[in-house]
Amino acid sequence: MKKRARPPLIEVRHSPVHGYGVFALRRIRKGTTIMEYLGDRVSHEEADARYENKDPNDNHTFLFTVDSKTVIDGGIGGNDARYINHGCDPNCESASQNKRIYVEAIKTIQPGEELAYDYQIQRDPEDPPNVDEIFACRCGAAKCRGSMLVARKKPRKKKSKIKARGGPAKKNAKKTAKKTARTAASGAAKKAAGRATSKATTRAAVKAAARKSAGEKSQAAAAVRSRRGR
Numbered sequence: 324m325k326k327r328a329r330p331p332l333i334e335v336r337h338s339p340v341h342g343y344g345v346f347a348l349r350r351i352r353k354g355t356t357i358m359e360y361l362g363d364r365v366s367h368e369e370a371d372a373r374y375e376n377k378d379p380n381d382n383h384t385f386l387f388t389v390d391s392k393t394v395i396d397g398g399i400g401g402n403d404a405r406y407i408n409h410g411c412d413p414n415c416e417s418a419s420q421n422k423r424i425y426v427e428a429i430k431t432i433q434p435g436e437e438l439a440y441d442y443q444i445q446r447d448p449e450d451p452p453n454v455d456e457i458f459a460c461r462c463g464a465a466k467c468r469g470s471m472l473v474a475r476k477k478p479r480k481k482k483s484k485i486k487a488r489g490g491p492a493k494k495n496a497k498k499t500a501k502k503t504a505r506t507a508a509s510g511a512a513k514k515a516a517g518r519a520t521s522k523a524t525t526r527a528a529v530k531a532a533a534r535k536s537a538g539e540k541s542q543a544a545a546a547v548r549s550r551r552g553r
């Protein structure tokens with residue numbers, strides 16, 4: 324007797340967040356690898372060249388940064404993963420394994436729920452002042468940070484005189500050391516497992532287009548290249 328195929332896990336349909344989104348059709352358990360982010364694998368230079376004529380105020384992209392060498396262009400040969408929207412309190416995360424990107428559930432997702440992961444788009448000193456407007460987030464989460472970019476770094480507090488002399492600061496120093504150790508440990512654990520949460524969706528195309536319109540195209544390309552080399 325033939326085995327009956329399981330109904331699909333997800334579907335793509337209109338999203339209240341933006342355009343199309345990806346929705347669960349069945350319960351997806353925490354820890355499930357839902358799908359791979361597929362598409363044309365290109366260099367950063369090629370990705371820049373493909374979208375350099377984009378409107379600088381258009382943040383839409385299917386590009387996903389894998390590392391300093393490779394970008395996946397989900398717009399060419401991509402799959403449903405390219406429709407997963409950003410969320411500030413997401414139920415998924417993107418994980419890299421052997422330079423391939425997978426979307427994994429970090430919470431149990433109920434049927435009908437929209438899938439989202441944090442794009443973690445990095446900030447850059449050359450960002451225009453309205454960068455958070457351009458990358459405004461409409462995820463609707465109570466914890467929404469209002470932007471698809473990573474949160475701004477808080478300015479470091481100056482040490483008070485008492486702390487500098489080694490009074491209460493000792494306690495804080497211990498706390499900081501613990502925190503650093505925890506972060507390092509989780510990073511090492513992730514590396515050991517061969518995966519690390521990846522920065523999603525490059526916006527170099529947007530930046531390149533912005534600079535082009537300001538008539539600085541060649542400088543812009545160099546700046547974008549050097550930034551992407553990190």
Ligand SMILES: C[S@@+](CC[C@H](N)C(=O)[O-])C[C@H]1O[C@@H](n2cnc3c(N)ncnc32)[C@H](O)[C@@H]1O
Nearest residue numbers: 341342343382383384405406408409460461462
């Ligand atoms: C990989 S696509 C996701 C699919 C997209 N909704 C579509 O229909 O093509 C990424 C783009 O979707 C939009 N987007 C995703 N999440 C968003 C959010 N939380 N708020 C606003 N726009 C979002 C941005 O334009 C982003 O560049």
Ligand SMILES: [Zn+2]
Nearest residue numbers: 411460462467
């Ligand atoms: Zn948000």
